[in-house]
Amino acid sequence: MKHDAGLDIAVKETSVCILDETGKICREVKVATHPEDLLRILQDPAWHLERVGLEACQLSQWLFDGLADAGLPVVCIETRHAKAFLKAQINKSDRNDARGIAQMMRVNLFRPVHVKTLTSQKRRVLLTARKLLQEKAIAIENDIRGLLLNFGLKIGIVGAVKFEQRIRELVAGLPDLAEIVERLLDARCRLREHFAALHRKLLDLARGDEVCRRLMTIPGVGPVVSLAFVATIDIPARFRNSKAVGLKAWAMKVAQRRGSGKAVIALARRLAVNMHRMWCDGTEFRWTREVQMA
Known part of the structure; x- marks a missing residue:
């Protein structure tokens, strides 16, 4: 039985x-x-x-x-x-x-879901951890901006590299405040260091993966996008065809009808269709259907 x-x-x-x-x-x-x-x-x-x-x-x-x-x-x-x-x-x-x-x-009344391979699971962990460290570092920077603004100290527009230098310049004459802010700067520095280490690991994975290298031939697709796409799709054969990965409409047509926000989504879906097809047939990106002969 x-x-x-x-x-x-x-x-x-x-x-x-x-x-x-x-x-x-x-x-x-x-x-x-x-x-x-x-x-x-x-x-x-x-x-x-x-x-x-x-x-x-x-x-x-x-x-x-x-x-x-x-x-x-x-x-x-x-x-x-x-x-x-x-x-x-x-x-x-x-x-x-x-x-x-x-x-x-x-009674066979269920909808099965795909369970990702161990390789894709590890890649998703890397992508998630990298993004989490980046978000926490940015959150600390924004908090420092808000705290100093209470004392009339305006940081202004400054890049990530010169952020610490700018903060120390502002609190140089306020030793009590400087002692507190220094702890936040130290936490931010550690987060940035760990983020950089995971980012380097991500770059190595993308460059060492044949599929990711092929997807990066598409303009605008870099290591993060390519690795995230490969980790999400996992096994391309589980989709009946590439159109099942995204929308059919072109981004500009959607923009004319429904606005630029919808166009961005449509463009991302259209890009996903192209990336899936390139993955399946082993081709690299080209602007036209046929290669132009010189």
């Missing part, structure tokens, strides 16, 4: 429900949220699992990889669709959610 399983994931524990093909509950249990603990339940020879469903969340990629590597037919399902299905339940609980997910697997 065939079986389907549903997993309701929480940080500490995961509720597991296993159904047979008639919808009968064969086992319900809570285990620690770890692939090894889940495998001890799901790899029981008594089960002939057709699908193991889990809802997309922060832990789902880690758990999905662990279960998939063990050979289980695991499926990661779309969060909003799962919530709409589970909302019909009378009593909301982890156990009932696991039952609902198992039922979704059994």
Whole structure:
């Protein structure tokens, strides 16, 4: 007899429900949220699992990889669709959610989502951490501007390189204020240093990746955009065609009808279509359909 399983994931524990093909509950249990603990339940020879469903969340990629590597037919399902299905339940609980997910697997009523490869996950972490450090450094700079403005000290327009020098010049005659601001400048300096280190790592990754180098032949596409695109798409073959990645309309046509803001979005989507096609067919960017002969 065939079986389907549903997993309701929480940080500490995961509720597991296993159904047979008639919808009968064969086992319900809570285990620690770890692939090894889940495998001890799901790899029981008594089960002939057709699908193991889990809802997309922060832990789902880690758990999905662990279960998939063990050979289980695991499926990661779309969060909003799962919530709409589970909302019909009378009593909301982890156990009932696991039952609902198992039922979704059994009747084949779910929307699977792509789980990124480990390489793409690591690249997303790098991009996110780099951006976070940059934002925190800028936030400290803006806070310093606001604090000094309370004393009538106006920083004015100054670049990131000369920012510290300008601040120290302004507070030179105010030792109490200078002592406080110096701590903020030190924190900003450390953030900038760590940001620069991650940025260098990003540049090395982009330059060493064949796909990223090809995408960077497009005007305006640099290392950050190319690596972010590759990490987001992950596997280009999961899209039926390149048009599925973006809009069909040209940016200028949209701008005439709906304004420049919409045009920017359309242009980004159009760019995504071109980047996906270049990735799939191995070509580099060119301005016209055919190369002009001299």
